[in-house]
Amino acid sequence: MSPEVYRLVAIDLPAMLGGLMAAVTCALLGNFLVLRRQALMGDAISHSVLPGLVVAFLVAQTREPLVMLLGAAGSGMIAVLLIEMVRRVGRVDPGASMGVVFSVLFALGVLLLEKAAVRHVDLDADCVLYGQPEYMTWLPPAQWDAFFSASTLRLVPRQLWILAGALVLCSGFVVLLFKELRIASFDPQLATAQGISARLMHYLLMVVVALATVAAFEAVGSILVIAMMIGPAVSARLLTDRLVSQVLVSVLLAGVGAIGGYWLAALGPQVLGFSHSVSSAGMIAVVCTLMVGVLVLLAPRHGVLSHRLRQRRLARRVLVEDLLTTLLRAQQAGDAQVAPDRLASVLGGARRSERAIELAMRDGLVQQDTTGVRLTERGEEVASRVLETHRALQRYLVEEVGVRESHAHETAERLEHVVDEDVLRRSGGE
Amino acid sequence: MHAPPSLARTVDEIPTWQEVVETLLLRGGYNTTWVMIGTTLLGIAAGIIGVFALLRKRALVADALSHATLPGIALAFIVGTMLGVQSKSLPVLLLGAALSGVLGVVAIQALHRHPRVREDSAIAIVLSGFFGAGIVLLSVVQSMRSGSQGGLARFIYGQTAAMRHEDAIVMSVIAGLALVASLGLLKEFALVAFNEGFARVTGWPVTLIDIVMMGLIVLGVVAGLQAVGLILVVAMLIIPAASARFWTDRLRLLVLISAVIGGLCGYAGSATSALLPRKPAGSVIVLCGGALFFLSMLVAPRRGVLASIMRRIALRFRIARDHLLEQLHDLEQRDGRGTVIACRALADAMRERGWMGLQTRVFLGLLRLRGLIERRNGGVGLSERGRAIGARVARNHALWERYLIEYADIAPSHVDWTVDRVEHVLRDDVVRELERAIARTEAAR
Numbered sequence: 001m002s003p004e005v006y007r008l009v010a011i012d013l014p015a016m017l018g019g020l021m022a023a024v025t026c027a028l029l030g031n032f033l034v035l036r037r038q039a040l041m042g043d044a045i046s047h048s049v050l051p052g053l054v055v056a057f058l059v060a061q062t063r064e065p066l067v068m069l070l071g072a073a074g075s076g077m078i079a080v081l082l083i084e085m086v087r088r089v090g091r092v093d094p095g096a097s098m099g100v101v102f103s104v105l106f107a108l109g110v111l112l113l114e115k116a117a118v119r120h121v122d123l124d125a126d127c128v129l130y131g132q133p134e135y136m137t138w139l140p141p142a143q144w145d146a147f148f149s150a151s152t153l154r155l156v157p158r159q160l161w162i163l164a165g166a167l168v169l170c171s172g173f174v175v176l177l178f179k180e181l182r183i184a185s186f187d188p189q190l191a192t193a194q195g196i197s198a199r200l201m202h203y204l205l206m207v208v209v210a211l212a213t214v215a216a217f218e219a220v221g222s223i224l225v226i227a228m229m230i231g232p233a234v235s236a237r238l239l240t241d242r243l244v245s246q247v248l249v250s251v252l253l254a255g256v257g258a259i260g261g262y263w264l265a266a267l268g269p270q271v272l273g274f275s276h277s278v279s280s281a282g283m284i285a286v287v288c289t290l291m292v293g294v295l296v297l298l299a300p301r302h303g304v305l306s307h308r309l310r311q312r313r314l315a316r317r318v319l320v321e322d323l324l325t326t327l328l329r330a331q332q333a334g335d336a337q338v339a340p341d342r343l344a345s346v347l348g349g350a351r352r353s354e355r356a357i358e359l360a361m362r363d364g365l366v367q368q369d370t371t372g373v374r375l376t377e378r379g380e381e382v383a384s385r386v387l388e389t390h391r392a393l394q395r396y397l398v399e400e401v402g403v404r405e406s407h408a409h410e411t412a413e414r415l416e417h418v419v420d421e422d423v424l425r426r427s428g429g430e
Numbered sequence: 431m432h433a434p435p436s437l438a439r440t441v442d443e444i445p446t447w448q449e450v451v452e453t454l455l456l457r458g459g460y461n462t463t464w465v466m467i468g469t470t471l472l473g474i475a476a477g478i479i480g481v482f483a484l485l486r487k488r489a490l491v492a493d494a495l496s497h498a499t500l501p502g503i504a505l506a507f508i509v510g511t512m513l514g515v516q517s518k519s520l521p522v523l524l525l526g527a528a529l530s531g532v533l534g535v536v537a538i539q540a541l542h543r544h545p546r547v548r549e550d551s552a553i554a555i556v557l558s559g560f561f562g563a564g565i566v567l568l569s570v571v572q573s574m575r576s577g578s579q580g581g582l583a584r585f586i587y588g589q590t591a592a593m594r595h596e597d598a599i600v601m602s603v604i605a606g607l608a609l610v611a612s613l614g615l616l617k618e619f620a621l622v623a624f625n626e627g628f629a630r631v632t633g634w635p636v637t638l639i640d641i642v643m644m645g646l647i648v649l650g651v652v653a654g655l656q657a658v659g660l661i662l663v664v665a666m667l668i669i670p671a672a673s674a675r676f677w678t679d680r681l682r683l684l685v686l687i688s689a690v691i692g693g694l695c696g697y698a699g700s701a702t703s704a705l706l707p708r709k710p711a712g713s714v715i716v717l718c719g720g721a722l723f724f725l726s727m728l729v730a731p732r733r734g735v736l737a738s739i740m741r742r743i744a745l746r747f748r749i750a751r752d753h754l755l756e757q758l759h760d761l762e763q764r765d766g767r768g769t770v771i772a773c774r775a776l777a778d779a780m781r782e783r784g785w786m787g788l789q790t791r792v793f794l795g796l797l798r799l800r801g802l803i804e805r806r807n808g809g810v811g812l813s814e815r816g817r818a819i820g821a822r823v824a825r826n827h828a829l830w831e832r833y834l835i836e837y838a839d840i841a842p843s844h845v846d847w848t849v850d851r852v853e854h855v856l857r858d859d860v861v862r863e864l865e866r867a868i869a870r871t872e873a874a875r
Contacts, residue, residue, distance in 0.1 A: 039554040040490055047661070089735050090727045095489040096672045103665035104720035107713035110587060110662075114710060223497070223661075224565070227558035234551045238544075265566070276573035282565030289559025293537075296544050304544065 006142050012266065014138040014157055015219075019258040019284055021163040022216035023228045025170045027254035029209050030229035031247050032174075034237065035185045040095070041080070041206065042229045044102040046213045046222045048079030050109025053214070054116050065162045069214050076210025079105055080203070136160060136219070159218045166215035173208050174247065181205070182243055220281035231288030232257060238292075238299040253291060261287040316359055318417045322347055323356040324365060324383035325390070325416075327375045337372035390416040392424055445705040453704050462704045464598035465590050469657050469700035469715070470693050471602050473666060475609040476650045477692025480671035481685050482612070483647055485623035486640075490550075491538060493664040494557040496651045498534025499527035500564025500660060503585050504571055511574065520600050520656070527585075527660075528652045534560050535644060588659030588712030590703045597656060604653035608646050619643060620681050657700070658712035666692060669719035676730035695719040750785070750793060752823045755802065758812045759820030770809030829864045 033042050049072035056071020057063065079101055086097040136159050140152045174181065180201055184191040188198035209229075216225050236250035261284030266277045297304050326346050330338045343357070344350040357373055360366040365379035375383060393412040397403040403411065449458070456463045483492050506526025510519070534556050541552035568582060584592060593601075612619070621629045622639045630636045647667065654663035674688035699715030728735050754776075761769045780790040794810065797803045802816035812820055834840045 034548070034551050037548055037550050039548075039550040043493075043554050043557065086727070090676065091733065092672055092675070093484065093487055093489065095487055096484055096668050099489045099493060099664060099668040100672055100720070100723055103662055103669070103716050104723075107662055107665070107716035107720065110710050110713040111717065114708060221565075223561050224558055226554050227562055230551055230554040230558070234547055234555060238546055269570075274570075274573070276569075278573075279565045279569035282562040282567075282569065285558050285562025286566060289555050289562065292541065292547070292555050292559075296541060296547065302544075302546050 009140065010138055012262075014136045014160060015280065016259060016262050018136045018160055018163055018219040019262050019280065020255055021160070021167045022219040022225075023232070023254035023258035023284065023288075024251050025163070025167045025212045026216055026225060026228040027232040027250045028170050028174050028247065029205070029212055030231075030233035031236070031243070031250055032181055032185055032205055033209065033229060034233040035243070036202075036205075039226075039230045040098055041083075042209055042213070043226050044083060044098045045076045045079055045206070045210050046217075046225045047102040048105040048109075049073075049076045049210065049214055049217065050222065051075050051105050051112055052078075053217075054109055054112040058112065058116055065158055065218075069162070069211065072214035072217070073207065073210045075105065076213065077207060080206045080210075162215050163219065166212055170208060170212055173204075177201070177204070178244075220284060224281050224285040227285035227288040228254060228257070231285075231292055235288075235291045235295045238295040238302050254288075257288040257291060258284055261285070314417070319347065319352065319356045320360045320363070320365065321382070321386050321417055323353070323360055324375065324379055325386050327366065327373065328380065328383035328387055331375065331380075337374045339372045343373065386416055389419060389424055393419065450705060453701050458701075458704050461593070461595050461598070464595040464602075465593050465657075466697060466700045466704065468593075468598035468602040468605065469590065469696040469711070471609065471696070472605040472650075472653050472657060473670070473692035473694070473696025473715070474689045475605040475612070475692075476654060476666040477670035477674075477688040477690070478612045478685050479608060479643075479646050479650045480667035480669075480692070481674070481681075481688050482619045482623055482643055483667050484671040484675070486643065488644075488647065489664070489668045490553050491535065492647050492651065492667050494538060494553045494560075495531045495535050495647065496655075496660045496663045497557045497564075498537075498560035499531040499651065499655060500561055500586070501567050502526035502528070502530025502533075502564075503582060503655075504564055504567035505530070507571055507582060508567065508574070520597055523582075523585075524600070524604075524652050524655065527655055528648050530560065531648050531651060535648075584659070585655050586659050586661060587710055588655070588657050588662065590657050590700050590711035593656060601653050601657060604649055608649040608653065611642075611649075612646050615639070615642065616681075616685065624681075657696075658715055659710075662712045662716050665716040665719060666695070669716070669723050670695065673719070673723040673726040676726040676733045691719070691722055695722065747793065747796075750780070750783070751797060751802070753783075754797070754810075755812065755816055755820035756823045756827060758803070758810070759817070759824045762812065762817070762820075768806065768811060770806050770811040772809045776810060826861055829861060829868065832868055833864050 030039075030042065033039050052071040052073070052075025053068055054071075055075070056067050059071075060067045082101045082105075083094075083097050086092050086101060087094050090097070092100070136157045138156055138160075140155055141147055141149075146152075180191070180196045183194070184196055184198040184201035191198045191201070213222070213225050216228065220228065232250040232253040233246070235253050236246045239249055240246050262280045264287065265280035265283035268283075269275075269277055295303065298306075300306055323343065326343060327338055340353065340357075341350075344353040347353040347356055357366060357368060360379065361368060363378075365376060365382060366373050367376055368374075390412050393415050394408045397408040397411055398405055445453075452458050453462060453466075456466060458466075483489055503523050503526055506523050509526075510522050537556045537560075538549075538552045541547045541555065542549050571582060618634065618639050621634060622636055622643070626636060629639075650667060651660075651663050654666050658666055670688040670692035671684075673691050674684050677687050678684050695715050695718040698718045699711050702714045703709055703711035726734070729737075731737055758769070758771065761771065776794075777787060777790050780793075781787075785793065794803070797816075798805070800815075801813050802819065803810050804813045804816075805811075
């Protein structure tokens with residue numbers, strides 16, 4: 001195989017695969033953390049795994065991933081219990097108790113790390129932040145015929161197997177316990193009443209989060225794990241309203257974040273004319289975060305932009321409908337035409353009435369000539385429908401709700417634009 | 431002047447006593463002295479600001495803020511290098527840090543305003559996203575021909591050993607500024623922290639005060655960056671305040687204690703790090719704080735864990751005492767003065783209430799020590815004092831029973847059950863009140 005392809009297979013492929021698996025694993029669990037308002041628990045755990053990692057290393061004197069995993073999961077659990085204890089026994093604000101516990105544990109970890117680094121060079125403070133993706137290189141045979149053999153698989157870096165294991169474990173956890181997780185997250189009391197211990201689910205989730213954090217740690221470092229947990233989950237929440245689809249979408253977005261982040265880090269600088277690539281772990285975190293920022297603005301239903309658009313559309317409709325009903329009322333009083341200045345006083349200003357006339361003319365609802373504005377046939381139709389709604393609402397408010405006659409008009413004036421026909425029928429308007 | 435500690439030294443030598451004393455008395459050399467003064471000042475300032483961060487529940491916003499300073503530092507370095515400014519100049523880097531920290535806080539606010547993004551998610555996202563951007567920029571710095579990132583990594587974990595006295599002076603000035611400002615605005619901060627609504631309706635510029643408070647948090651974080659590092663600097667804000675909270679409920683004392691704890695941590699941490707230069711100062715400071723926190727949690731007089739355990743034991747003791755004295759009183763009423771309960775019967779009765787043999791023995795010993803009971807003919811009987819208390823307990827019991835029947839409308843068959851639990855918490859003035867009330871009813875009949 002050509003050197004370019006070999007480079008791709010040996011360096012880019014394992015790193016990308018690692019990032020992808022880490023991101024998907026984290027995103028799966030992140031959904032529940034976000035739902036339970038425990039996003040920061042992930043943060044606390046990921047800071048707190050450090051001392052466990054170092055202690056495991058110092059005790060076992062090896063970087064064997066399983067040993068490290070055990071140590072880290074252990075200290076993650078200790079952190080969760082300590083936070084709970086400080087919060088309960090000491091009656092400390094939950095945020096502060098997290099802050100105290102994880103910073104103390106992290107400090108302990110850094111101190112121990114210094115001790116470890118004296119004797120061993122391959123575990124240092126930097127790998128905590130950046131992870132060690134360079135351990136994830138795969139050096140298969142360069143010839144295609146030798147490539148497809150069992151021994152090639154054996155050369156797959158350990159970290160990838162660990163990540164694959166974590167992915168299987170976490171997806172298994174989420175799929176098998178989905179119902180329990182969902183009910184315990186949405187309504188802990190109901191869950192407990194139905195025999196699903198919400199507390200047990202909480203601790204189970206925390207254990208799995210600690211495991212996933214450690215597994216992903218190697219690929220991206222401790223702090224960026226949070227971005228992969230929370231970013232895709234929050235993004236998915238902006239796109240959908242159902243938990244199942246939220247989980248699926250978050251997995252998809254995590255994949256996009258991981259692969260997109262990696263390519264941006266590896267290729268982006270070259271496009272800009274720099275020769276070096278930048279940190280892929282950092283870039284993945286940035287992409288996961290930007291995703292949230294973009295979706296907050298642009299998400300189809302829940303985005304700020306679409307919200308603004310909806311508001312504007314509604315405001316326009318209200319304006320036009322107000323114009324039409326004013327004209328219709330005038331017509332019923334005997335004036336087929338209304339002078340623009342009278343409209344301006346009703347609609348709140350000349351600019352608003354001009355805008356209303358312009359919009360209504362564009363839809364063919366009114367006609368304007370030198371003397372004034374008159375309704376077209378379609379305009380009359382729309383106006384009488386709105387007026388009917390108005391009257392029905394007024395009647396309903398007075399007779400059923402018990403609003404005073406003098407107050408009902410104002411409320412009905414506001415509701416006439418938003419109440420749909422179904423509600424109207426049910427309220428006895430017909 | 432002492433030579434600065436060599437970084438090439440790989441293992442810390444144990445310092446002599448003389449070195450320890452000299453360092454602690456601020457005679458450990460020009461640099462060391464400045465660093466220690468600066469760190470102590472930082473601890474005091476952070477302790478005070480932290481009180482308000484804690485009261486406003488901003489602990490984790492401050493954490494996100496400190497993580498968000500990283501891209502600013504790296505970007506300031508890159509831009510500085512491009513413009514040919516002395517790129518390692520500390521004020522430039524710290525300015526960058528402050529700006530991106532503020533940007534981080536603004537980003538949290540903006541995300542949080544969206545109804546679908548909760549505050550905890552917003553904090554977590556900003557924290558890790560900004561930190562990620564910082565790491566990307568650090569890798570850019572690393573690849574730049576002009577310099578290594580060696581100068582920047584110290585902002586992540588903090589390092590006092592490499593600080594020069596100029597750096598320490600910058601730190602002291604920022605910390606001093608924050609200190610003066612927070613002391614000057616104590617009243618305003620207290621108002622906003624305790625009763626935001628009241629402050630708003632009485633015309634205080636709450637938003638402005640909030641922004642100033644956030645600004646001081648930024649100052650505290652930025653001042654602490656090089657000594658403690660951006661991951662742990664938040665601990666200097668949270669830990670002293672959270673520890674002080676165990677000791678008092680009064681704001682002025684809270685601020686004072688928090689400042690003392692913060693200063694102590696800063697002093698101890700920088701001294702340790704001066705003596706053992708390889709030990710990362712930030713971690714040492716945070717661990718000192720952590721030790722003080724857990725100590726406070728254990729031994730603080732009212733809110734401490736030990737105190738609350740003691741209270742619980744005392745209550746249990748009192749309930750058992752009242753039970754026993756009342757029981758003896760009732761026996762004496764029936765069988766005449768000097769009646770005793772056999773030791774064995776008593777131990778059995780106590781066991782039914784969950785007291786182990788040893789506990790019962792200690793309990794009886796204490797009662798005898800206080801002269802409430804006496805040992806007579808193989809059993810336990812009342813002393814003069816015990817008799818008086820037993821009579822009072824029995825009277826309280828009767829009063830409560832009466833009260834519950836007459837006022838609270840509880841069926842007589844249920845009364846005893848309730849009484850057994852509340853008579854022990856009845857205060858003397860309540861008893862008098864009850865007596866009068868019952869006397870009134872009797873008279874009315």
